[in-house]
Amino acid sequence: AIPVIKIRKNASTDRQRGSKHRRKEVREYQEKGYKQWAEEKHYGMRWPGTEGIFSAVKRKFGENCVSRSTEGLKAEGSQRLWIYDYINQRAKMEVNQMN
Template identity: 50%
Template sequence: IPGLKSAEYTTLWRRIRATPFEIEQKEPQNESQESEDEGVIVALDATGMKVTNRGEWMREKWKKRRGWIKVHIICDVETKELLGIRITDERVSDSKEFENLIEQAEKTLNGRKIALALADGAHDNKDSFNYLKKKGITSGIKVRKNASTRARGSPYRAKCVRELKKIGYNAWKEKYCYGMRWTSEGFFSAVKRIFGEDMRATSREGMIQEVKMKFIFYNTIAHAV
């Protein structure tokens, strides 16, 4: 608009950092939908994002400069929608954010039940299996090849290991729709392709906000009606 001054970059970025980027909660189902709903299949995964302007957060964490941060997501494999996201430094394991992502997804789904959770071997530990058992969610976690069939703190994991060894990986993969886990990988690829995988922010808060903005914005435009 003629006569108006252009906003300064610093002002724009300050406002962006103050904007609460959140995943939109689903509308609650009606009684008819609830009776027909078989539950949601979700996929969890994590990836790294490069830090171009390696800033104070990386220096504080490592006392020297490192190159990436970690993004953990959970998606609906049918709709390919983002249901939850967590941003950490590269030291945090995938399984550490497992419960947080499931809880975020439940909040986003607003009453719909998660029926099956798909995840790679990075999520294979007793805590993840025990949590799924407590929630009544079927595990689609790929266990390690040398996994023990003994309980060792998780009878449910032991049961899943025994089943996999009995029917074989290919039959297990088909039974639990494990191939649908590509949904989360595809989400990462799309975000990196459109927005790039480099981070421009230099502070911890800035990096978290930048990542959330990219992922939630892509989720919004990809599923706009």
């Protein structure tokens, strides 16, 4: 997927401001309109699987991290995802045993 940044309604196509590629995108957006542009660029399309997991992890463990270093933040994030996965696997095993 190609990353896409939404273009403002009043975006300028001045030669003095911005890049050539951005001007081209703005013109395309203005010609097609938002709906057609968004559909062609797949704007706003996120994969529900990952979004749902991130949302559930945040609900379960909170958004804030205690760590300050990059390594610590990575470790803390990995631990949260690991324990979330572990909890889900255990819950599925419990449900299967009940049936």
